[in-house]
Each structure stands twice: as structure tokens, then as C-alpha cells.
Amino acid sequence: AQSVAQPEDQVNVAEGNPLTVKCTYSVSGNPYLFWYVQYPNRGLQFLLKYITGDNLVKGSYGFEAEFNKSQTSFHLKKPSALVSDSALYFCAVRGSNTGNQFYFGTGTSLTVIP
Amino acid sequence: NAGVTQTPKFQVLKTGQSMTLQCAQDMNHNSMYWYRQDPGMGLRLIYYSASEGTTDKGEVPNGYNVSRLNKREFSLRLESAAPSQTSVYFCASIPRWIAEAFFGQGTRLTVV
Numbered sequence: 317a318q319s320v321a322q323p324e325d326q327v328n329v330a331e332g333n334p335l336t337v338k339c340t341y342s343v344s345g346n347p348y349l350f351w352y353v354q355y356p357n358r359g360l361q362f363l364l365k366y367i368t369g370d371n372l373v374k375g376s377y378g379f380e381a382e383f384n385k386s387q388t389s390f391h392l393k394k395p396s397a398l399v400s401d402s403a404l405y406f407c408a409v410r411g412s413n414t415g416n417q418f419y420f421g422t423g424t425s426l427t428v429i430p
Numbered sequence: 431n432a433g434v435t436q437t438p439k440f441q442v443l444k445t446g447q448s449m450t451l452q453c454a455q456d457m458n459h460n461s462m463y464w465y466r467q468d469p470g471m472g473l474r475l476i477y478y479s480a481s482e483g484t485t486d487k488g489e490v491p492n493g494y495n496v497s498r499l500n501k502r503e504f505s506l507r508l509e510s511a512a513p514s515q516t517s518v519y520f521c522a523s524i525p526r527w528i529a530e531a532f533f534g535q536g537t538r539l540t541v542v
Contacts, residue, residue: 359520365530
């Protein structure tokens with residue numbers, strides 16, 4: 317079965333500190349991995365994706381993520397958090413054998429403390 | 431470029447009433463999706479349409495129907511609304527198979 321796990325419902329980090337939002341996945345075939353951010357009362361916005369190639373992917377707003385095949389993980393990172401990064405973050409996966417469906421995690425609420 | 435547009439943004443229904451949520455995209459995308467978002471459960475796929483003229487069930491299709499009217503529009507219908515369908519509904523589209531999804535702003539539906 318295909319699934320995405322975001323083990324932390326809530327992550328708090330001080331402004332200026334590095335942040336990590338964790339994601340692990342299980343999918344049939346090669347994984348295609350995505351991170352989205354959702355601000356209050358808004359739709360999801362794309363941050364970055366891993367399709368193939370370099371395991372370190374850079375995306376919007378200074379975010380990056382590292383694909384680790386052996387650990388089936390795709391953690392989202394940022395070297396220095398901003399208060400404006402406070403939002404809900406979703407990891408998503410689709411597999412080369414899973415047709416057209418995306419599978420989303422349950423989301424991690426990030427709060428950056430001034 | 432408006433992207434993905436959902437209407438209405440808010441709706442309150444009484445149990446048993448019907449309604450249709452509208453979604454339109456102006457990006458010439460092939461695939462379109464309907465998700466519901468509930469606290470602690472993330473996004474769950476209701477139905478999707480891989481291309482014009484095709485629709486498929488997702489994880490939670492019961493109580494819903496869809497219509498892919500043309501390449502631009504993908505509507506979601508609740509025939510007899512139930513309180514369990516209180517949720518935020520998102521429409522999304524993707525241009526090609528391994529591309530990222532583009533989401534609408536959502537419809538907040540309350541069934542009383």
C-alpha cells in the first residue's frame with residue numbers, strides 16, 4: 317500500500333535556527349516526492365519536488381529537501397527559519413506504478429518563534 | 431492567469447440537500463482532482479480525472495459524484511449532504527504525469 321508519514325504534528329523552532337520537517341514514504345515503483353505549504357485559509361502551494369537525479373533538491377523560499385532512498389525519507393529543511401515560514405506543510409508522493417494518484421501525509425504545523 | 435478557480439468559497443447546507451462544487455482551470459492541464467481536508471487526516475482523494483472524458487474513484491468516493499465537463503472544468507456533486515461531509519474541499523490540476531499539482535483556494539462546506 318502507498319503511504320506517507322509525517323511523524324510530527326507540530327514543530328516549533330526559534331527564528332534564525334535551522335528547521336527540519338520529517339517525511340517518510342512507502343510507494344510502489346520509483347518515488348516522485350513533493351512538498352507543499354499551506355497558509356491559513358489558502359490552498360496548497362508547491363515548494364519543491366524530487367523526480368530523479370541529485371538527492372538534494374532546492375526549492376522556493378530557501379527550502380531544500382534530501383531524498384534518502386535507503387531510509388525512504390524526504391525531509392524538508394531550511395538553514396535559517398523565518399517567522400513567515402509558520403504554516404502547515406504537506407509531503408506527497410506518487411509512484412511510477414501507482415497511476416495518477418498522489419498520496420499526502422497528514423501535515424506538520426510549523427511555528428517559528430520570534 | 432487565474433490558475434485553478436473554485437466556487438463557492440463557503441457554503442452551509444442542511445442535511446439531505448444537494449449541491450455542486452465547481453472547479454475550473456485555465457492552464458490546459460490534463461488531469462484534475464478533488465480532495466477533502468479534515469483536521470489530522472491530511473488530504474484525501476475523492477475522485478480524479480486523468481484526462482477529459484475519464485473519471486476514477488479515489489480513497490473516499492462514497493456520497494459524491496463527479497463530472498469532467500470538458501478539459502477546463504471538473505465538478506463535484508453531493509447528492510444528499512451529510513454532516514460527515516463537513517470539510518474543506520480542494521480542487522487541483524496537473525499538466526503532465528510527474529509534475530506538481532496546482533491547487534484552488536478551497537471550498538469550506540458545513541452540513542448542519
